[in-house]
Amino acid sequence: MSPILIIIILFAIVVVVAGALLLGRPSKGELLEGPPEGVLPREAGTQAEDPDSLGGPEIEIVEPVAGILGSGIAITGPELTAEEEAANIAAAEQAEQADADAKAAEAAEEERPNFLERLSKARSTFSGFLGSVLSRSQIDAESWNELEEALIRADVGIGPTQKLLDAVRVTVKEQGLTTSEELVGAVKDQMKADLAGPVTLSRAATAPTIWLFVGVNGVGKTTTIGKLGKRLTDQGDHVVMAAGDTFRAAAAEQLGTWADRCGADLVRGAEGGDPSAVIFDAVSSAAAKGADIVLADTAGRLHNKTNLMEELSKVRRVADKGEGTVTEVLLVLDATTGQNGLQQARQFTEATEVTGVVLTKLDGSAKGGIVFAIRSELGIPVKLVGLGETAVDLVDFNSDEFVDAVFAQG
Helix, strand or coil: CCHHHHHHHHHHHHHHHHHHHHHHCCCCCCCCCCCCCCCCCCCCCCCCCCHHHHCCCCCCCCCCCCCHHHHCCCCCCCCCCHHHHHHHHHHHHHHHHHHHHHHHHHHHHHHCCCHHHHCHHHHHHHHHHHHHHHCCCCCCHHHHHHHHHHHHHCCCCHHHHHHHHHHHHHHHHHHCCCCHHHHHHHHHHHHHHHHCCCCCCCCCCCCCEEEEEECCCCCCHHHHHHHHHHHHHHCCCCEEEEECCCCCHHHHHHHHHHHHHHCCEEEECCCCCCHHHHHHHHHHHHHHHCCCEEEEECCCCCCCCCCHHHHHHHHHHHHHHCCCEEEEEEEEEEHHHCHHHHHHHHHHHHHHCCCEEEEECCCCCCCCHHHHHHHHHHCCCEEEEECCCCHHHEEECCHHHHHHHHHCCC
């Protein structure tokens, strides 16, 4: 056989063998067959008890490499519809708003003045007498006498004091109370019960709601309107302020400053003009603008011979004739005036049907008992109290906190 033929035959054999090897090798990306049926895969990092069961040498299974998501392989879920995506966004925004509201409420609670801290001067009137009462081991005649004196000195008034202690005597007898601590506790409970009542400022079913503010000059009437307007606008209400005290130019200017500060609208008239006309115009303006509340200032005294109470009665009648509804007539009293404030309350109630009282300067030298006197003798609830100079210091009256603060020891 010639050498050339031998070379050709060997070349052909090499080609056939190489082709066979290539055909038997798995191609790139081809899946390997799983283990034979009945053979379970081993846990990561373990070896088979019988290496021959897999038909080959021992194989160590290695844990998958962590961070595969960062290698460029994307894992995606089912695509959301436009409605589902919008619903998810709305839910997320709602949750975020709820969290913001909760934080705002928490911050507002932290800013709210504390009755116990702000009524230290009123408490000092009580403390000496209560200390003497509590020093006794049991209830005796002197206990009642000192308790009566303490209440009268705190501006509760003689009549309300007698009425209060009569109710407490019944409680002491019925419950068999014997100690001084129990006596003071019974007085506190009776005062809380007598002062309890609605303090919410009512609104009309259809806007605009009208709240009239009455009271003599110097009690803080205009400032109270400004502070309350700030609270309302912060809550989202559209507020209109009516400068109805046309006989005092400074009142309109002061109210205008508050209106600018809190974003309220202001309606004012000419100096010395008809207060009723100003408030009527303010209500009409509020109705046209879709405002929620009209806060109406009124005169505390007049520069002519017209009787103040007659003028206020006219203001009330005119305000009710417009497109709004008067739901509150709030009498603003300076708490430091004591029993004089009670006399003012009687006069204004007769003229304007007062629905609630705003006590200013309760954090000052006020003795505090005027709160109980007003409620007891006139049946008018104290709805707002001023415990400081800033807007947040005008707070809703809380009978439990008030009584606890006045009776606190130390």
